[in-house]
Amino acid sequence: MRDVASRAGVSFKTVSRVVNREPGVSPDLVKRVKDAISLLGYRPDDRARHLRQSGRQTGAIGFALVDVGNQFFSWTIRGIEEVARQHGYLVLAGSTYGNLVGQDQLIETFVARRVDGIIAVPSGNDLGVLGHEIERGTPVVFLDLEPEHVAVDLVRSDHHGGAVLATKHLVAHGHRDIAFFGDTTEIFSAKLRLAGFRDAMRDAGVDVADQRVVTGQHATAEWQEIITGYLKVSPAPTAIFSAQNFITVGAAHALHALGLAHKIAHISFDDIDFADLVQPGITVVPQQPWDLGRQAAELLFQRLAGADAPPVREIISSPVIARGSGEIRPGPVRRSKRSA
Amino acid sequence: MRDVASRAGVSFKTVSRVVNREPGVSPDLVKRVKDAISLLGYRPDDRARHLRQSGRQTGAIGFALVDVGNQFFSWTIRGIEEVARQHGYLVLAGSTYGNLVGQDQLIETFVARRVDGIIAVPSGNDLGVLGHEIERGTPVVFLDLEPEHVAVDLVRSDHHGGAVLATKHLVAHGHRDIAFFGDTTEIFSAKLRLAGFRDAMRDAGVDVADQRVVTGQHATAEWQEIITGYLKVSPAPTAIFSAQNFITVGAAHALHALGLAHKIAHISFDDIDFADLVQPGITVVPQQPWDLGRQAAELLFQRLAGADAPPVREIISSPVIARGSGEIRPGPVRRSKRSA
DNA sequence: CGATGGCTTGACAACGTTGTCAAGCATTGG
DNA sequence: CCAATGCTTGACAACGTTGTCAAGCCATCG
Numbered sequence: 001m002r003d004v005a006s007r008a009g010v011s012f013k014t015v016s017r018v019v020n021r022e023p024g025v026s027p028d029l030v031k032r033v034k035d036a037i038s039l040l041g042y043r044p045d046d047r048a049r050h051l052r053q054s055g056r057q058t059g060a061i062g063f064a065l066v067d068v069g070n071q072f073f074s075w076t077i078r079g080i081e082e083v084a085r086q087h088g089y090l091v092l093a094g095s096t097y098g099n100l101v102g103q104d105q106l107i108e109t110f111v112a113r114r115v116d117g118i119i120a121v122p123s124g125n126d127l128g129v130l131g132h133e134i135e136r137g138t139p140v141v142f143l144d145l146e147p148e149h150v151a152v153d154l155v156r157s158d159h160h161g162g163a164v165l166a167t168k169h170l171v172a173h174g175h176r177d178i179a180f181f182g183d184t185t186e187i188f189s190a191k192l193r194l195a196g197f198r199d200a201m202r203d204a205g206v207d208v209a210d211q212r213v214v215t216g217q218h219a220t221a222e223w224q225e226i227i228t229g230y231l232k233v234s235p236a237p238t239a240i241f242s243a244q245n246f247i248t249v250g251a252a253h254a255l256h257a258l259g260l261a262h263k264i265a266h267i268s269f270d271d272i273d274f275a276d277l278v279q280p281g282i283t284v285v286p287q288q289p290w291d292l293g294r295q296a297a298e299l300l301f302q303r304l305a306g307a308d309a310p311p312v313r314e315i316i317s318s319p320v321i322a323r324g325s326g327e328i329r330p331g332p333v334r335r336s337k338r339s340a
Numbered sequence: 341m342r343d344v345a346s347r348a349g350v351s352f353k354t355v356s357r358v359v360n361r362e363p364g365v366s367p368d369l370v371k372r373v374k375d376a377i378s379l380l381g382y383r384p385d386d387r388a389r390h391l392r393q394s395g396r397q398t399g400a401i402g403f404a405l406v407d408v409g410n411q412f413f414s415w416t417i418r419g420i421e422e423v424a425r426q427h428g429y430l431v432l433a434g435s436t437y438g439n440l441v442g443q444d445q446l447i448e449t450f451v452a453r454r455v456d457g458i459i460a461v462p463s464g465n466d467l468g469v470l471g472h473e474i475e476r477g478t479p480v481v482f483l484d485l486e487p488e489h490v491a492v493d494l495v496r497s498d499h500h501g502g503a504v505l506a507t508k509h510l511v512a513h514g515h516r517d518i519a520f521f522g523d524t525t526e527i528f529s530a531k532l533r534l535a536g537f538r539d540a541m542r543d544a545g546v547d548v549a550d551q552r553v554v555t556g557q558h559a560t561a562e563w564q565e566i567i568t569g570y571l572k573v574s575p576a577p578t579a580i581f582s583a584q585n586f587i588t589v590g591a592a593h594a595l596h597a598l599g600l601a602h603k604i605a606h607i608s609f610d611d612i613d614f615a616d617l618v619q620p621g622i623t624v625v626p627q628q629p630w631d632l633g634r635q636a637a638e639l640l641f642q643r644l645a646g647a648d649a650p651p652v653r654e655i656i657s658s659p660v661i662a663r664g665s666g667e668i669r670p671g672p673v674r675r676s677k678r679s680a
Numbered sequence: 681c682g683a684t685g686g687c688t689t690g691a692c693a694a695c696g697t698t699g700t701c702a703a704g705c706a707t708t709g710g
Numbered sequence: 711c712c713a714a715t716g717c718t719t720g721a722c723a724a725c726g727t728t729g730t731c732a733a734g735c736c737a738t739c740g
Contacts (some may be wrong), residue, residue, distance in 0.1 A: 001696060011720045016698060024718060041476050046452035047387035048696035051725050060453075068421065071613075074414035081408065081435060090449050092432055095421060109430050112386035113400075113453075136381050252617055273411075274614035277592055341726065351690045356728060364688060388726035391695050 001042065008036040019044050050114065061300060062110035063093040064103060064120040064130075065143075072245055072270060072289045073121070076143065079293025080119060087301055089116075096123050098187070098217070104128045111138070117300045122147050124186060139303035143296045145188040151311045153303065155296040158317035159189045159269075162285040163196025166241055166267045169283070169320050171204045174329045175239040175265060177212070179230060181251060182243035184217045193243040193269055212237060223250025224257075231258055238330035239265035245272055252282060267326040276323050283326025286318045341382065348376040359384050390454065401640060402450035403433040404443060404460040404470075405483075412585055412610060412629045413461070416483065419633025420459060427641055429456075436463050438527070438557070444468045451478070457640045462487050464526060479643035483636045485528040491651045493643065495636040498657035499529045499609075502625040503536025506581055506607045509623070509660050511544045514669045515579040515605060517552070519570060521591060522583035524557045533583040533609055552577060563590025564597070571598055578670035579605035585612055592622060605668040607660075616663050623666025626658045 005012035010029055017025050018033040036042075050058045063080055065073040077093050084091045092115060096103040100123050107129045110118055117139035120130060125147050127134070134140050134152060141153040170178055180197045183190035194215065201208050214226065227240070227250055242251040248268035255261040262280060271286035295314055320326070345352035350369055357365050358373040376382075390398045403420055405413040417433050424431045432455060436443040440463050447469045450458055457479035460470060465487050467474070474480050474492055481493040510518055520537045523530035534555065541548050554566065567580070567590055582591040588608035595601040602620060611626035635654055660666070 012696090013698080013720060013722095014718095016696095017719090020698085026718065029719090041472055043448070043451045045391070045454060045696055046449075047391050047454060048725085049698075051385070051387050051391060051696080051727090052698045054725050067418075068408075068414050069418040071411055071414065074408050074411065074417075077414075078407075078409040078435070090432070090434065090453075092430070094430065095418070108383070109386075111383045113430075114385060114387060132381055249613060252614070256617055272613065273589060274592070274612065274618060277596055278614060278617045279619045352726090353690060353692095353728080354688090356726095357689090360728085366688065369689090385726055388695085389728075391697090391726080392728045394695050 004036045008032040057116045060090045062115040062118045075289035076293035079290040080297045083297035141296045141300045153299045155314045157287045159192035160196040163193040164200040166285045167200035170239045177237045178239045179212045179237035220250045224253045227254040243269045245270040265328040280325045281323025344376045348372040397456045400430045400455045402455040402458045415629035416633035419630040420637045423637035481636045481640045493639045495654045497627045499532035500536040503533040504540040506625045507540035510579045517577045518579045519552045519577035560586045560590045564593045567594040583609045585610040607666040620665045621663025
């Protein structure tokens with residue numbers, strides 16, 4: 001900026017005025033300064049700008065998600081980005097990979113760069129650094145997961161209700177022996193989905209055997225192996241409920257590889273590209289990641305604009321999309337010897 | 341920081357020393373300062389830090405991609421993030437949505453925030469602001485697309501070679517009448533893929549009719565409509581080549597909806613989740629987005645470390661993955677009246 | 681016992697920008 | 711012709727941090 005000023009023969013304050021399009025600079029000087037700027041390739045330094053204007057907003061929000069590789073989250077980013085763009089904001093997005101260490105690092109980075117607000121998919125009930133930030137008054141919106149004992153804005157899918165819907169759908173199609181595959185229950189959403197499954201089964205008057213519930217954190221290929229193992233054991237369940245999208249992919253692979261895709265019912269929490277192209281189409285309770293992202297961002301920008309209403313808690317639910325796999329009825333063959 | 345200093349009864353320089361873990365501070369003071377820090381919830385301000393240390397690196401790189409909603413790019417981010425994390429860097433990623441205006445805005449933001457380097461999927465031959473930055477010496481690596489007349493590091497898929505492979509695969513299975521559906525040829529990769537298709541067809545001694553080549557930029561649902569239209573016209577092509585992942589999804593939907601999935605061959609550039617679960621499985625020439633991202637990031641960090649070797653040009657190719665749809669032979673029924 | 685050296689600590693400038701204020705100049709009105 | 715007014719421009723401080731240097735203190739050695 002100094003260079004620009006001396007080249008244009010003005011003080012650097014005048015350069016600042018031109019850059020910020022402040023009124024009251026003679027057209028002559030404006031031109032000289034602009035020429036010098038493009039000649040020297042000068043770009044203003046936002047860090048210094050924001051530093052001087054401490055207390056004002058910096059035009060960036062942070063989004064701490066679990067894993068960009070998961071399409072659920074990349075669609076969420078898209079929703080957030082869209083709203084942020086309308087407000088002229090930049091989104092800093094980073095993956096925590098679901099552990100507190102990663103989350104803390106990410107949040108530290110966000111804070112160190114002075115984002116104006118944070119949207120987070122928290123990795124657990126222990127909020128770590130994020131908790132301190134909330135106490136300090138940084139606007140935070142939680143997305144998808146809901147830590148206990150913290151009152152901040154929240155947007156999430158109706159994990160419990162969705163799981164109930166999915167389970168009832170299977171039950172309505174005659175299933176009693178349903179296997180549940182879900183993420184580790186340390187994850188809030190996974191816990192709720194499992195609870196929804198159990199509650200719906202209880203309502204249906206069915207006891208859920210321990211070995212019919214499998215939870216853990218695995219890659220798609222591992223889930224395929226695990227589920228294959230469960231399907232090979234006799235008696236196999238008549239239906240399976242995969243409660244997360246990676247698991248659904250693994251489950252679908254397992255079913256197809258074993259030639260059971262038309263025999264064992266399958267329902268999924270969260271939708272997937274191509275779920276309607278597979279034979280049979282995969283019945284799902286979808287989430288609306290794009291919408292979750294947009295709504296979370298809207299809430300955040302309301303806070304940034306100074307809204308001080310009590311925390312909002314938006315829980316979005318969706319009906320079952322029946323595509324075939326969830327409507328398979330239990331085979332007539334199945335009459336478990338053990339239960340006799 | 342001032343508050344922390346006065347609370348701990350030391351100068352703020354000492355606080356700085358503690359924060360940066362500089363040696364030579366008495367344990368007593370270290371403790372007092374740390375207590376004050378956690379009491380007051382103080383977080384250092386990276387903007388000021390980097391400002392003071394102008395010229396040094398800021399620990400952030402920017403990634404300008406086309407659309408986070410496209411899984412190809414979200415996997416690329418993952419690769420970049422992984423490498424960046426190892427180097428202790430933050431990745432700022434943003435979508436340009438394929439137009440220069442969006443790209444310019446994004447790059448301006450990156451520059452204003454003083455990222456140390458940029459990985460970009462350029463939106464065309466006109467580089468806009470990015471061009472200025474390259475001239476100014478900012479380390480830049482291009483990913484997936486290769487603008488003309490610019491010598492910078494580049495990592496991309498072998499669009500031409502892959503398209504040749506895909507086309508030859510169809511030809512080898514007896515096809516002569518192949519329809520090509522691709523992105524608008526303003527996009528570098530799309531142009532190369534089309535060229536690969538044409539070259540391979542020429543080698544096979546087949547003329548490609550104009551109406552067998554459709555290019556443009558559309559959403560998945562629109563592609564399904566467009567392709568459905570083409571498949572209904574008689575004589576329909578015996579095989580289709582969809583040269584981008586959104587188009588592939590549209591094409592697969594069209595084929596399935598018309599009941600032609602087992603009759604008309606289909607090959608795709610770029611792989612897709614579930615492509616192996618559909619019946620028939622979709623034959624593809626895959627890209628390796630995760631690898632592209634990692635390699636681009638590696639190149640960038642080499643530059644950041646001061647490497648001044650001539651620009652590298654890494655072109656990654658992959659063999660066809662045959663899954664069924666690409667191995668369908670032209671139906672015996674087909675004997676075009678027109679060609680007789 | 682005094683000089684020397686090392687270790688801890690603090691004062692101050694600087695990074696690039698903007699807000700505040702005052703100075704300089706021309707223009708207008710009396 | 712002089713005073714008052716308005717507009718343009720510049721000088722300077724400040725934002726929060728770190729690098730540089732000097733000052734103060736204690737211990738060691740001759």
